[in-house]
Amino acid sequence: MPEHRSATTPRPAAPGAAAPAAGRGGAPGRLLVRVRERIQETAEAVSLVLDAELPYAPGQFLTVRIPGGGARCYSLASSPHTGEPMRITVKRVPGGLGSGWVCDAVAPGDVLEVLPPAGAFTPGPGGLDRDLLLVAGGSGITPVLSLAKSALAAGRGRVALLYANRDPDSVIFREELRELAGEHPGRFTVLHWLESLQGLPTAAGLGAPLAPYAGREAWLCGPGPLMDAAGTALRAAGAEAGRIHRERYFSLGADVFAQPAAPEPPAEAGVEAGAEPAAEAEVELDGRTYRLPWRRGTPLLDVLLAAGAPAPYSCREGACSACCCRVLEGGVTMARNEVLDDADLADGYVLACQALPLTDRVRIGYA
Numbered sequence: 001m002p003e004h005r006s007a008t009t010p011r012p013a014a015p016g017a018a019a020p021a022a023g024r025g026g027a028p029g030r031l032l033v034r035v036r037e038r039i040q041e042t043a044e045a046v047s048l049v050l051d052a053e054l055p056y057a058p059g060q061f062l063t064v065r066i067p068g069g070g071a072r073c074y075s076l077a078s079s080p081h082t083g084e085p086m087r088i089t090v091k092r093v094p095g096g097l098g099s100g101w102v103c104d105a106v107a108p109g110d111v112l113e114v115l116p117p118a119g120a121f122t123p124g125p126g127g128l129d130r131d132l133l134l135v136a137g138g139s140g141i142t143p144v145l146s147l148a149k150s151a152l153a154a155g156r157g158r159v160a161l162l163y164a165n166r167d168p169d170s171v172i173f174r175e176e177l178r179e180l181a182g183e184h185p186g187r188f189t190v191l192h193w194l195e196s197l198q199g200l201p202t203a204a205g206l207g208a209p210l211a212p213y214a215g216r217e218a219w220l221c222g223p224g225p226l227m228d229a230a231g232t233a234l235r236a237a238g239a240e241a242g243r244i245h246r247e248r249y250f251s252l253g254a255d256v257f258a259q260p261a262a263p264e265p266p267a268e269a270g271v272e273a274g275a276e277p278a279a280e281a282e283v284e285l286d287g288r289t290y291r292l293p294w295r296r297g298t299p300l301l302d303v304l305l306a307a308g309a310p311a312p313y314s315c316r317e318g319a320c321s322a323c324c325c326r327v328l329e330g331g332v333t334m335a336r337n338e339v340l341d342d343a344d345l346a347d348g349y350v351l352a353c354q355a356l357p358l359t360d361r362v363r364i365g366y367a
């Protein structure tokens, strides 16, 4: 899977997605998972099958600690709806520290330090029952395969996949896709695009194959130029912009494993002389309601982690949407936001890692 990723069109993490179910690492949210099996998918791509039963939603990713410092986000290729074990798939990036380590060094029996599954590249309630169009390029197939298997196993709609690759040898999951299509005739259609035969996929070239599916909810993951071309082709065919979801790449600028999970405890209301009294946060998360003082300059995520709440997060930089939640009452501002668009903001979505209170009382919901 490409290193570092993010998504548009956020949805709160799946219910319970932040609840740890494996061995705990040294700080809140961190987990230790053992590698059960290593699968060489292609010459450049490796899957790691994990001994872990973490709640997750189709299309989500794991943040994995990389030896020597840093972390990478790798999408799960497995489906939470098929009973299969969790599996991440990683494609070697030239010079990539994380992908090089996974592809060259990680072996069965090794233990990985991870954060709970997160990410917003996942259909919301009822989303798996709709007809879907999936577009993937190269290792962008990883979360897309999870969506496809989940929709076919747990949904009622039809699924079409356009999958672009350099040549036949670089097609990851070729056999698995062929078997899925055979098991679901009439429901699952796979269209391969090979650059060695058809050239680079352009908006003009993708117009004809994608047009029949322009009315479907579309999920795109792959290199930026491919997603741009597919998005343009779909818009030209009449697709609504709000129904086109993209998985974006981003860089984790900080080592999320090296940072303290809760750098600053929330203050008691008005405890500092001259300081503006703390706001009150009422947060519905994982079946519980937390009522917490919220210091004006402290991000909501830090307040929640300091209180021991299992709030999801990954980058803590406003770039991945793993911490996405929704304002139900009151107002917040965000110090940084690289993933939410105007429509998301209008729907009340915010990033907990960047959210600061604007009103004395704010009610927040997850999932």
Ligand code: FES
Binding pocket: 312, 313, 314, 315, 316, 317, 318, 319, 320, 321, 322, 323, 324, 351, 352, 353, 354
């Ligand atoms: S944790 Fe990545 S945007 Fe908040």
